[in-house]
Amino acid sequence: MVDFLQLVRNENMKIYRRPRTWVMTLIMVTLVLFISIMWRIFSKGETSMWDVISMESFVLFLLVTIFTVVVSAGSVAEEFTSGTIKLLLIRPWSRSKVLLSKYISNALYAALLTIILFASSLLLNWLLFGLNPSDAAKQSTVPLPGEMAPFAYLLRFYGMKFITLMVTMTLAFMLSTIFRSSGLAIGLSLFLLLGVSSFVPLLAMLDYEWINYLLFMHLDLTKYIGSTVLEDGSGSSLSFSLSIIGAYYVLFIALTWYVFNKRDISA
Amino acid sequence: MEQPIVKLQNVTKKIGSRTIIDQLTLDLPLGEVFGFLGPNGSGKTTTIRMMVGLMSLTAGEILIGGYSITKEYEKAIRHVGAIVENPEMYKYLSGYDNLVHYARMIPGITEHRILEVVKLVGLEGRIRDKVKTYSLGMRQRLGVAQAILHKPRLLILDEPTNGLDPAGIRELRDYLRLLSKEEGLAVFVSSHLLSEMELMCDRVAIIQNGKLIDVRTIKGDETRADISHMLIEVDRQQGAIEALLAAGLNAAAEGNHSISIEANREGTAFINATLVAAAIKVYSIRAQVKSLEDQFLEVTGGERIG
Ligand SMILES: Nc1ncnc2c1ncn2[C@@H]1O[C@H](COP(=O)(O)OP(=O)(O)OP(=O)(O)O)[C@@H](O)[C@H]1O
Ligand SMILES: [Mg+2]
Numbered sequence: 001m002v003d004f005l006q007l008v009r010n011e012n013m014k015i016y017r018r019p020r021t022w023v024m025t026l027i028m029v030t031l032v033l034f035i036s037i038m039w040r041i042f043s044k045g046e047t048s049m050w051d052v053i054s055m056e057s058f059v060l061f062l063l064v065t066i067f068t069v070v071v072s073a074g075s076v077a078e079e080f081t082s083g084t085i086k087l088l089l090i091r092p093w094s095r096s097k098v099l100l101s102k103y104i105s106n107a108l109y110a111a112l113l114t115i116i117l118f119a120s121s122l123l124l125n126w127l128l129f130g131l132n133p134s135d136a137a138k139q140s141t142v143p144l145p146g147e148m149a150p151f152a153y154l155l156r157f158y159g160m161k162f163i164t165l166m167v168t169m170t171l172a173f174m175l176s177t178i179f180r181s182s183g184l185a186i187g188l189s190l191f192l193l194l195g196v197s198s199f200v201p202l203l204a205m206l207d208y209e210w211i212n213y214l215l216f217m218h219l220d221l222t223k224y225i226g227s228t229v230l231e232d233g234s235g236s237s238l239s240f241s242l243s244i245i246g247a248y249y250v251l252f253i254a255l256t257w258y259v260f261n262k263r264d265i266s267a
Numbered sequence: 268m269e270q271p272i273v274k275l276q277n278v279t280k281k282i283g284s285r286t287i288i289d290q291l292t293l294d295l296p297l298g299e300v301f302g303f304l305g306p307n308g309s310g311k312t313t314t315i316r317m318m319v320g321l322m323s324l325t326a327g328e329i330l331i332g333g334y335s336i337t338k339e340y341e342k343a344i345r346h347v348g349a350i351v352e353n354p355e356m357y358k359y360l361s362g363y364d365n366l367v368h369y370a371r372m373i374p375g376i377t378e379h380r381i382l383e384v385v386k387l388v389g390l391e392g393r394i395r396d397k398v399k400t401y402s403l404g405m406r407q408r409l410g411v412a413q414a415i416l417h418k419p420r421l422l423i424l425d426e427p428t429n430g431l432d433p434a435g436i437r438e439l440r441d442y443l444r445l446l447s448k449e450e451g452l453a454v455f456v457s458s459h460l461l462s463e464m465e466l467m468c469d470r471v472a473i474i475q476n477g478k479l480i481d482v483r484t485i486k487g488d489e490t491r492a493d494i495s496h497m498l499i500e501v502d503r504q505q506g507a508i509e510a511l512l513a514a515g516l517n518a519a520a521e522g523n524h525s526i527s528i529e530a531n532r533e534g535t536a537f538i539n540a541t542l543v544a545a546a547i548k549v550y551s552i553r554a555q556v557k558s559l560e561d562q563f564l565e566v567t568g569g570e571r572i573g
Contacts, residue, residue: 083355
């Protein structure tokens with residue numbers, strides 16, 4: 001067990017010793033800073049800190065997704081393109097375990113980015129808007145579902161987003177393992193998730209049964225915060241969405257491990 | 268005799284309909300440097316990839332230390348160190364961090380051992396620099412370092428002299444011989460430098476089009492006393508031939524100023540004395556030792572790739 005943690009340590013080293021990882025993290029924190037300061041300047045402090053945090057979290061989580069996909073798509077593919085996969089695999093570790101160590105380190109990076117976004121927007125906006133709010137800014141103006149406290153809502157929001165993030169990361173990881181090209185894996189997973197997902201409302205109007213079983217129809221879990229069954233007539237519920245996501249997740253993982261174990265390494 | 272550390276039994280690899288390795292059978296004992304020689308595309312790297320589990324076998328079996336590389340991979344690979352083709356490293360890490368990376372994958376490798384290996388391959392001065400600043404030869408040295416880090420019993424090196432300078436080649440050669448003779452490990456080297464193999468290896472297998480065509484023992488220096496073809500440069504060619512004929516030896520004219528003759532070590536001295544006694548000036552005497560290269564080209568017919 002301790003020995004296996006060394007593999008995860010190795011993968012972490014490969015993520016965090018690269019400048020690009022820090023550049024991405026820095027971009028994200030800078031954007032939080034930028035948006036908050038601009039907002040502060042133009043709103044003259046008349047806004048609730050919770051409004052700013054919700055908005056920033058909503059917009060910048062997209063960045064968390066993109067950066068996670070970039071790192072995750074690189075982790076297997078770059079070992080192939082650089083040829084280092086050969087020296088990595090000729091150690092007394094099965095391929096499955098090497099792959100698992102990579103997967104874990106990617107998940108840790110996704111969690112780290114999520115936490116950084118959450119913590120930095122919370123802290124910064126508390127400093128800028130929350131320290132001595134004007135009377136107008138004490139209450140959040142955005143109606144929260146079910147009269148929820150803002151902090152409780154945020155926690156749920158991040159929880160739901162993180163589940164989706166794990167599926168996205170797994171998809172990128174799978175494409176990276178199958179195609180051994182990080183560019184293709186990044187492009188394809190972002191296209192599938194962002195491009196196709198923007199057609200979700202359109203697709204939802206079509207009256208086919210199978211559409212309910214598409215992954216993209218279920219990736220936005222935040223709509224279930226407050227009420228786990230939607231009242232828009234679609235009849236979809238949180239548990240149904242989670243089961244669909246879970247099924248795809250298992251499929252992705254199975255395919256990734258199968259391909260990685262079977263492949264002849266001739267990089 | 269001890270049982271061989273590596274056994275290749277009827278190893279076959281097919282990709283699509285092409286047979287790349289065909290029924291290869293080979294045993295490697297400990298304590299020997301074993302050369303693997305073959306023209307481009309003959310299947311050396313493919314064989315090595317199968318030996319370290321990077322490629323599956325279509326048929327046959329590879330046993331390392333008694334364990335099957337396909338069925339008990341983790342046990343079989345435990346005592347193997349290898350370079351497969353170019354030793355690609357993580358360029359954005361320092362040489363030292365690259366070694367730490369591999370050291371973490373095998374329990375019991377201390378920092379002291381890492382530094383010891385760094386010293387051995389002569390990279391002390393640059394080990395803290397990023398690998399992307401290394402020259403080809405320095406990367407090759409780092410490749411050797413990661414291969415011997417965990418003191419393997421079998422060292423598999425695919426063209427390890429590629430990119431090394433003459434001093435580096437010599438050091439590697441001496442070091443490999445030392446490892447095999449003193450620490451008793453088996454070394455399996457493939458190389459294009461045929462003359463190198465001659466100096467480095469105890470035995471050499473020759474492979475062509477995926478088939479093993481010959482395994483031969485490289486003889487030590489004493490064999491140079493065997494009869495070989497001598498080329499003697501003289502001032503008077505005809506006079507030299509006649510003088511030798513008078514002494515009962517058959518020489519042939521070679522070019523304008525040389526004669527050729529078969530002789531062993533003692534014979535050469537006798538020929539020289541005979542010529543000098545006949546007042547013929549001898550400018551040079553060269554033995555035309557049939558090198559491994561000649562033998563290699565002879566067996567493979569100097570054939571083209573493909
Ligand atoms: N992944 C692959 N798919 C198809 N054919 C391959 C593959 N890898 C190698 N080959 C073929 O297998 C043969 C042997 O290749 P291999 O790389 O083992 O040769 P080699 O002896 O190492 O050559 P070199 O001296 O050039 O390094 C070649 O004909 C090559 O074209
Ligand atoms: Mg080769």
